[in-house]
Amino acid sequence: MILPNMTRTEVMEQLSKIAPQLLQKGFAKMGYLNKKPLRKLPKKMRSKYTIEGQETIVYYFPHLTGWSAWIKFRMDAEVAGKIWKDYPMYALVEWVNGSFADIIIHRKHSLDRYNQRLHLGLSNVYDILEEMSYSDCQRVYNFKEVEGDLRFLIANSPNGLFLGFFDRNNSYKEVYTFITDQMVKDGQKPEPTDDLMEAIANHEKKLGRGSIIDVLQILTK
Known part of the structure; x- marks a missing residue:
């Protein structure tokens, strides 16, 4: 579990433990969806999980044959650098060829700017993450x-x-x-x-x- 006073190194170590488990769940769900007739599936789907004490979410886009996984966590303002104290933070788990590849952390400020500057008009952060995953993956x-x-x-x-x-x-x-x-x-x-x-x-x-x-x-x- 990620604690607010962890250092950046400790945060990355914990995220690296969560990411493969999250991807495993994502690939299992995609395997299940791939067996379904495409006409019966919606364009966007999402699943929430709790892994290592962290809230996580996976967005599925069956008609694009793609999906995107995120991990929600918090960091202390002193550790994070005192820039835009808009916690929690959201880590995008990227994957290549069926395995964990990288983690890109997003401050909520970046999500708010994405919503504002593309005139999305969304009020829920998970809706913003879904649109970002769908349009800018x-x-x-x-x-x-x-x-x-x-x-x-x-x-x-x-x-x-x-x-x-x-x-x-x-x-x-x-x-x-x-x-x-x-x-x-x-x-x-x-x-x-x-x-x-x-x-x-x-x-x-x-x-x-x-x-x-x-x-x-x-x-x-």
């Missing part, structure tokens, strides 16, 4: 070098960019926020109160080493 992650052991994370998806950081010491990847493709096109002005959007928009999509350090400073305020 295919992401390409890029890592830009910054000072020390941190790297800036930029994930390109069908609807925009997920932004965060990667701590190489413990393989801890965390998504802070989301911006749409429209927001980074030439001529788009950022929201005046959104410092992160302004930093990204100033450099459009071309993030050099200097600009990435500027953004990281904003993220770590």
Whole structure:
């Protein structure tokens, strides 16, 4: 079970214990669904489980032959870095060729921005996670070098960019926020109160080493 005062390394170790069990349940359910006539299945389905004391959820999309698994947990503000104290947090479990591949942690702030900036109008966090899994499950992650052991994370998806950081010491990847493709096109002005959007928009999509350090400073305020 993940306790709020755990370090990032301890959190990752515990998430790595939960992830394979969650994927096992996901693959078992998909095997069951694959035996059913597709016309009798809805486009979206979900199953909740409690694994190692953690609330988890799997979203199934039979008509896309895909699914997505998430783990809900909490971290103490001191451990997490005091940025946007909007806990709990949600860990996306990614899989490749039938096995556990990676864990990408999302702050609730990133989910709220995704909901707001795509004008989804959703009020339940699990509905936001479902829509994100359905529409933006295919992401390409890029890592830009910054000072020390941190790297800036930029994930390109069908609807925009997920932004965060990667701590190489413990393989801890965390998504802070989301911006749409429209927001980074030439001529788009950022929201005046959104410092992160302004930093990204100033450099459009071309993030050099200097600009990435500027953004990281904003993220770590």
